[in-house]
Amino acid sequence: MRSRVQMVLVLVISAAISATMLGWVYNYTKPTVLMNQEKKLKRTVLEVFGIPYAEDSLLDVFARSVEVVRRSEGTYYRAYQMRDGSKVYTGVAVELSGPGFWAPIRILLALEEDLQTVRGFKVVEQAETPGLGGRMVEPWFLEQFRGKKVRPALRIVHGARASGPNEVDAITGATETSKALDRIINRGLSSFLAELGHPSDGRAQSASGSHQQSP
Amino acid sequence: MAESSARDTVAGAVKAAPRARKVPLTQREGWKQMVKGIWAENPTFRMVLGICSALAVTNKLTNTLAMCIAVIFVTTASSVTVSLLRKVIPRRVRMAVYTLIIATYVIFVDQYLKAFYPVISEAMGPYVGLIITNCIIMGRAETYASSNPPGRAFLDALGVGLGYAMSLIIVAFVRELLGFGTLFDHRILGTWWEPWVIMVMAPGAFVVLGLYIWLLRGFQMRKH
Numbered sequence: 001m002r003s004r005v006q007m008v009l010v011l012v013i014s015a016a017i018s019a020t021m022l023g024w025v026y027n028y029t030k031p032t033v034l035m036n037q038e039k040k041l042k043r044t045v046l047e048v049f050g051i052p053y054a055e056d057s058l059l060d061v062f063a064r065s066v067e068v069v070r071r072s073e074g075t076y077y078r079a080y081q082m083r084d085g086s087k088v089y090t091g092v093a094v095e096l097s098g099p100g101f102w103a104p105i106r107i108l109l110a111l112e113e114d115l116q117t118v119r120g121f122k123v124v125e126q127a128e129t130p131g132l133g134g135r136m137v138e139p140w141f142l143e144q145f146r147g148k149k150v151r152p153a154l155r156i157v158h159g160a161r162a163s164g165p166n167e168v169d170a171i172t173g174a175t176e177t178s179k180a181l182d183r184i185i186n187r188g189l190s191s192f193l194a195e196l197g198h199p200s201d202g203r204a205q206s207a208s209g210s211h212q213q214s215p
Numbered sequence: 216m217a218e219s220s221a222r223d224t225v226a227g228a229v230k231a232a233p234r235a236r237k238v239p240l241t242q243r244e245g246w247k248q249m250v251k252g253i254w255a256e257n258p259t260f261r262m263v264l265g266i267c268s269a270l271a272v273t274n275k276l277t278n279t280l281a282m283c284i285a286v287i288f289v290t291t292a293s294s295v296t297v298s299l300l301r302k303v304i305p306r307r308v309r310m311a312v313y314t315l316i317i318a319t320y321v322i323f324v325d326q327y328l329k330a331f332y333p334v335i336s337e338a339m340g341p342y343v344g345l346i347i348t349n350c351i352i353m354g355r356a357e358t359y360a361s362s363n364p365p366g367r368a369f370l371d372a373l374g375v376g377l378g379y380a381m382s383l384i385i386v387a388f389v390r391e392l393l394g395f396g397t398l399f400d401h402r403i404l405g406t407w408w409e410p411w412v413i414m415v416m417a418p419g420a421f422v423v424l425g426l427y428i429w430l431l432r433g434f435q436m437r438k439h
Binding site: 003006007010011014015018021022025026029032033036040127129130131132173 | 274300303304305307308312315316318319322326330331333340410412415
């Protein structure tokens with residue numbers, strides 16, 4: 001009987017001590033962890049727009065040049081630039097996501113104000129095969145999207161060299177990841193643009209420019 | 216001030232005196248135990264423990280180093296704690312208490328990395344949390360720390376931790392060099408180098424780890 005009481009007592013006390021310590025550590029690190037996440041997101045948004053910033057002025061620059069638009073389908077960002085003393089709208093960035101080869105992929109895609117030309121492309125989250133699909137975070141892959149047209153659709157080209165104004169090279173050996181990216185970008189963009197009143201696929205465009213018509 | 220410090224030294228000397236006879240013996244044993252953990256009873260190539268993390272995080276040296284430091288910290292801290300509590304913990308619930316102690320330290324490390332080294336924390340993903348399941352730590356708590364004083368438990372855990380670190384760093388060195396052509400993310404091999412993609416993936420880890428165990432065991436056998 002005594003040993004049983006001791007058993008329960010030791011377990012309860014050690015669990016209580018452990019819980020107290022962890023609670024304290026969690027509370028102590030929480031603000032820093034949240035701050036890290038916020039900074040990381042803001043850094044990615046500024047980078048995808050190509051807005052220069054210094055690490056210590058990150059939050060200021062973000063507040064000055066980006067507007068966050070929250071809606072039920074997800075958040076998107078509008079970029080502004082100071083021109084002749086007034087804020088001028090220069091482009092939009094949206095977060096798109098979908099299944100990758102191994103795990104969900106989340107990307108951030110920025111368009112110029114014409115909503116046709118890619119301004120920047122960044123990967124927010126991915127867990128593709130390192131050295132194959134994982135290479136999608138490398139600059140050579142991301143940079144080639146800049147200036148490409150998203151209409152009628154962005155194409156990730158396998159085998160051949162990309163040549164058209166809407167084509168980029170796929171990653172060698174990562175066909176599935178490239179396909180997944182292709183899907184995420186084009187599906188996500190067409191529904192996003194339709195929502196903004198700019199349907200992206202050829203079918204809607206040919207419908208005599210009625211902007212409100214969504215596919 | 217001078218008076219009090221003088222008194223402290225005297226008191227310290229008096230206190231230390233009876234211990235002084237015992238210290239050298241214990242210490243020598245402790246150090247021996249530590250070296251055992253690195254070589255004769257190395258967790259990776261002798262006991263083949265902790266292989267899950269050895270496969271998972273060894274594709275880059277930076278991640279590997281963070282993992283090694285985390286494991287060394289958790290092993291030593293939990294061994295010392297278990298050793299301090301060894302007379303209080305009832306035998307029948309010891310495993311539950313060890314798990315609790317280990318988990319507490321692991322979450323502590325995880326949270327610390329998240330707050331102060333977000334980049335490393337992200338690169339290591341779930342593997343920091345999975346240190347809890349590393350059998351090396353539970354093994355030391357059960358076989359050594361639960362029946363030895365804290366000082367020796369510390370050295371024992373440190374030795375095993377260093378032994379684990381040595382193995383992981385060697386494996387990661389080979390994998391990162393061949394798989395990326397880099398070391399600590401610095402390019403070592405020129406652009407002529409065609410990275411061996413297999414080295415970056417799990418099969419490459421199996422191959423390198425297998426060769427490593429074979430080589431070191433062969434070397435040990437030769438010496439005997």
